[in-house]
Amino acid sequence: MPIATRAFAATSAEAPLTPFSFNRRDPGPDDVAIDIKFAGICHSDLHMVHNDMGGSTYPLVPGHEIAGLVTAVGANVTKFKVGDRVGVGCMVDSCRTCASCVEGEEQYCIPGFTGTYGNPDKHSAESGQPITQGGYSDKIVVDQAFVLNIPDSIPLDVAAPLLCAGITTYSPLRHWGVGPGSKVAVVGLGGLGHMAVKQAVAMGAEVTVMSTSDRKKADAERMGAKHFLINSDKAAMKAAAESFDLIINTVSATHEIASHLQLLARDGTMVMLGLTTEGLPVFAVPLLWRRRSVAGSLIGGIRETQEMLDFCAEHGIASDIEVIAPDQINEAYARLEKSDVRYRFVIDIEKLDLAA
Numbered sequence: 529m530p531i532a533t534r535a536f537a538a539t540s541a542e543a544p545l546t547p548f549s550f551n552r553r554d555p556g557p558d559d560v561a562i563d564i565k566f567a568g569i570c571h572s573d574l575h576m577v578h579n580d581m582g583g584s585t586y587p588l589v590p591g592h593e594i595a596g597l598v599t600a601v602g603a604n605v606t607k608f609k610v611g612d613r614v615g616v617g618c619m620v621d622s623c624r625t626c627a628s629c630v631e632g633e634e635q636y637c638i639p640g641f642t643g644t645y646g647n648p649d650k651h652s653a654e655s656g657q658p659i660t661q662g663g664y665s666d667k668i669v670v671d672q673a674f675v676l677n678i679p680d681s682i683p684l685d686v687a688a689p690l691l692c693a694g695i696t697t698y699s700p701l702r703h704w705g706v707g708p709g710s711k712v713a714v715v716g717l718g719g720l721g722h723m724a725v726k727q728a729v730a731m732g733a734e735v736t737v738m739s740t741s742d743r744k745k746a747d748a749e750r751m752g753a754k755h756f757l758i759n760s761d762k763a764a765m766k767a768a769a770e771s772f773d774l775i776i777n778t779v780s781a782t783h784e785i786a787s788h789l790q791l792l793a794r795d796g797t798m799v800m801l802g803l804t805t806e807g808l809p810v811f812a813v814p815l816l817w818r819r820r821s822v823a824g825s826l827i828g829g830i831r832e833t834q835e836m837l838d839f840c841a842e843h844g845i846a847s848d849i850e851v852i853a854p855d856q857i858n859e860a861y862a863r864l865e866k867s868d869v870r871y872r873f874v875i876d877i878e879k880l881d882l883a884a
């Protein structure tokens with residue numbers, strides 16, 4: 529029997545999100561059925577709803593920061609049992625055989641992973657949905673290979689944002705070898721940025737936050753940042769020249785990055801995480817002068833996502849959140865557009881009862 533599911537969906541790039549009902553597939557032998565308790569709002573949800581990258585189809589249920597409880601498991605499921613606290617992030621499947629998948633980097637699956645929402649649904653015959661539908665909903669059915677264990681010490685509401693924001697920052701911090709003595713700058717103190725600060729501090733780095741105003745300075749310091757820089761402050765930018773080994777750039781909009789390159793030490797890297805769709809001019813001279821790099825990074829693999837959740841549990845790291853009811857999603861989107869977030873909106877899915 530397909531599972532009746534309530535949700536909030538976008539019906540076009542311009543329309544507000546509204547209540548929507550659909551069916552999830554009946555769990556197959558490898559599937560885990562989950563009652564969603566909380567879903568984070570990632571800035572990528574806004575990009576997808578507004579069709580910023582092209583290719584969005586509607587109705588679209590966003591949400592790829594999912595935390596909930598297992599309600600049923602298929603016959604082959606060994607990793608999970610009813611009642612387990614679990615999470616689902618940005619992926620619900622991948623080819624599992626390409627070089628990236630075999631190495632546990634499913635986010636770089638060569639034929640392409642199946643996104644939690646907005647991608648062709650391999651199970652559409654059963655669900656009746658041509659595309660996958662995400663976590664702004666009360667139920668989801670996911671193959672066990674793409675379900676994560678949420679450690680007991682992390683409450684589900686503050687765990688939800690780890691499933692995208694948390695792994696998207698953890699993966700480059702690890703890939704570029706951040707540890708004691710590393711000097712790391714985080715550009716943009718939003719959902720991703722605040723996770724990057726907490727994780728880099730826990731890894732032993734000296735962290736600087738680069739922000740558009742001083743509004744978030746006290747919060748940055750509370751999260752463990754040692755320094756705070758306003759991007760438009762030319763004197764402060766000059767004083768910070770050549771000081772960072774790694775810059776984690778989480779800015780969600782087109783912005784000037786040339787001046788940021790000067791802040792990298794020799795062999796330093798700036799990792800771009802924001803889904804900006806316009807070109808950002810980069811000049812060769814500051815790169816070659818100190819063998820600097822500009823790189824990108826996409827979420828993280830499933831194995832690394834579990835490692836990140838365990839790391840966060842071990843270091844007492846979770847997201848700073850503002851819990852909202854489903855009928856406040858549109859207001860939260862408007863605030864997120866203005867960077868007015870401290871530091872992740874999380875939807876209380878149980879309140880769908882009141883909105884339906």
Ligand code: NAP
Binds near residue numbers: 570693715738801869
């Ligand atoms: P967010 O919570 O809205 O934070 C973005 C931050 O960027 C804002 O808080 C603001 O920080 C800064 N900012 C915004 N507009 C700016 C501008 N015009 N100039 C300079 N700074 C600006 O967004 P998020 O959820 O963290 O996501 C950030 C970006 O990463 C989005 O584009 C999202 O789609 C993308 N993303 C990528 C991946 C990946 O795998 N690579 C995964 C998740 C999300 P201040 O207030 O401190 O200035």
Ligand code: ZN
Binds near residue numbers: 570571572592618692
């Ligand atoms: Zn995301």
Ligand code: ZN
Binds near residue numbers: 622627628629636638
């Ligand atoms: Zn693959």
